[in-house]
Amino acid sequence: MLARFWGTRGSLPVAPTADIIQKKIAHALVASDGRKFADEVEAEKFVENDLSFAAGGTYGGATPCVEIEAGNGSYLICDMGSGLRQFGLDSMRRNAGGHPKVYNFFLSHLHWDHIMGFPFFVPAFDPEAMIRIHSGHPDAEEALRRQQEEISFPVPFDWLRATFEFVTLTPGETYEIDGVKVETKLQHHSHGSYGYRFTDITGRSVIYSTDSEHKLEKMAVEAAFIHFFREADLVICDTMYSLADSVSMKEDWGHSSNIVAVDLCHEAKAKTLALFHHEPTYDDEDIERMHQETIRYEELTRDGPALNVICSYDGLEVRL
Amino acid sequence: MDYSFDERGDAMVVAIRGRVDEATWVAFGVGLSDGIEKAQQARLKRMIIDLTGLDYMSSRGLRVLTVAKREGQEAGVEVELASPNDVMREILAISRYDKLFKITDTVEAAP
Ligand SMILES: [Zn+2]
Ligand SMILES: [Zn+2]
Numbered sequence: 001m002l003a004r005f006w007g008t009r010g011s012l013p014v015a016p017t018a019d020i021i022q023k024k025i026a027h028a029l030v031a032s033d034g035r036k037f038a039d040e041v042e043a044e045k046f047v048e049n050d051l052s053f054a055a056g057g058t059y060g061g062a063t064p065c066v067e068i069e070a071g072n073g074s075y076l077i078c079d080m081g082s083g084l085r086q087f088g089l090d091s092m093r094r095n096a097g098g099h100p101k102v103y104n105f106f107l108s109h110l111h112w113d114h115i116m117g118f119p120f121f122v123p124a125f126d127p128e129a130m131i132r133i134h135s136g137h138p139d140a141e142e143a144l145r146r147q148q149e150e151i152s153f154p155v156p157f158d159w160l161r162a163t164f165e166f167v168t169l170t171p172g173e174t175y176e177i178d179g180v181k182v183e184t185k186l187q188h189h190s191h192g193s194y195g196y197r198f199t200d201i202t203g204r205s206v207i208y209s210t211d212s213e214h215k216l217e218k219m220a221v222e223a224a225f226i227h228f229f230r231e232a233d234l235v236i237c238d239t240m241y242s243l244a245d246s247v248s249m250k251e252d253w254g255h256s257s258n259i260v261a262v263d264l265c266h267e268a269k270a271k272t273l274a275l276f277h278h279e280p281t282y283d284d285e286d287i288e289r290m291h292q293e294t295i296r297y298e299e300l301t302r303d304g305p306a307l308n309v310i311c312s313y314d315g316l317e318v319r320l
Numbered sequence: 321m322d323y324s325f326d327e328r329g330d331a332m333v334v335a336i337r338g339r340v341d342e343a344t345w346v347a348f349g350v351g352l353s354d355g356i357e358k359a360q361q362a363r364l365k366r367m368i369i370d371l372t373g374l375d376y377m378s379s380r381g382l383r384v385l386t387v388a389k390r391e392g393q394e395a396g397v398e399v400e401l402a403s404p405n406d407v408m409r410e411i412l413a414i415s416r417y418d419k420l421f422k423i424t425d426t427v428e429a430a431p
Contacts, residue, residue: 216383217387219345219383242415242416243382243383243415243416244415244420245416247383248386248420257379259378259382259414260379262379263342263379294414296410296414297410297411297415300407300410300411301341301376301378301411303341
């Protein structure tokens with residue numbers, strides 16, 4: 001089983017400016033302290049080994065899109081954020097090598113940052129592609145058609161050539177989709193959102209739980225989330241805000257915090273937590289600091305087996 | 321986790337011992353509500369939560385603090401924190417709760 005992150009930013013795509021790249025290069029040059037590199041490969045090793053991830057790389061800025069490799073060979077994709085464009089192109093390269101052109105999507109919800117990549121999903125023009133869109137929302141098709149109306153986009157949905165199927169999933173049911181067990185859970189968010197639990201044939205499981213607020217006055221309902229996350233190998237969790245922001249200024253904005261994510265994963269005895277849906281105003285250093293602080297919080301509050309805390313970035317692959 | 325009350329000057333002091341987590345947050349919330357009610361009855365303007373004996377608090381406890389702060393606002397009682405240990409100090413910083421609450425080094429230092 002493998003999770004591949006194509007988009008990890010929340011709410012709005014972001015890209016580094018010239019100024020940010022200049023600072024990264026200047027920082028790297030100072031850190032190299034006059035060292036000579038035989039070639040770019042050697043220089044890349046220095047970046048990888050001697051610089052922090054934020055200094056030598058970037059968490060990326062595409063909005064949510066996560067591919068899960070499991071089951072019998074069709075594509076499983078969570079959300080259609082701006083990261084979907086790159087996934088679409090990559091999948092065509094794989095299709096040319098014989099991969100089946102069957103795409104199983106799972107939508108957390110229909111907010112713009114989670115569907116904005118779809119009009120740029122090139123396989124939708126392939127008459128041999130089968131695109132099945134699973135959602136807890138019965139209005140998923142309406143949302144996708146609406147964003148391709150003339151007022152928003154030049155290419156209408158009806159011009160797409162793939163075969164489409166929309167499937168509404170019900171929480172509490174277990175579905176078998178291409179050899180993978182799929183369960184869904186309603187979450188607190190504007191217009192509702194759905195978390196997913198994917199379990200492969202060996203029993204390994206990945207949770208995708210984004211755009212999910214855990215309300216202050218409804219802590220009792222968290223038992224259901226702990227059950228949903230139970231002993232998961234990987235929990236991909238909305239950690240957009242600090243806990244203080246999520247209960248004060250940004251209360252009811254529909255998002256969660258790194259602190260609550262760690263607590264839920266601890267109680268669920270999950271193995272790895274992936275921080276996800278990064279705040280668009282955060283730069284790489286802010287995200288890296290949040291990651292370090294989350295690791296520290298996990299250590300401070302641990303009362304059982306250690307929870308591995310990783311920070312998702314565009315391009316990350318996690319093999320389970 | 322247990323707690324006790326003590327009236328000092330213009331403040332009701334609630335001393336917490338043990339840890340506040342999944343198992344104890346409900347009792348902790350009851351204690352804080354009780355403290356606010358006592359402060360209001362005694363016409364005290366503040367409730368200081370003395371964290372000296374607290375090992376640590378997870379997000380459950382932190383969120384209970386926010387609930388208490390809101391109850392306090394309605395009752396005209398300001399909720400403050402005092403004397404966090406090193407672990408608690410870190411947790412308050414990581415959660416950014418140090419921006420939501422007035423925190424003093426000792427109960428005596430609370431003005
Ligand atoms: Zn979102
Ligand atoms: Zn949303």
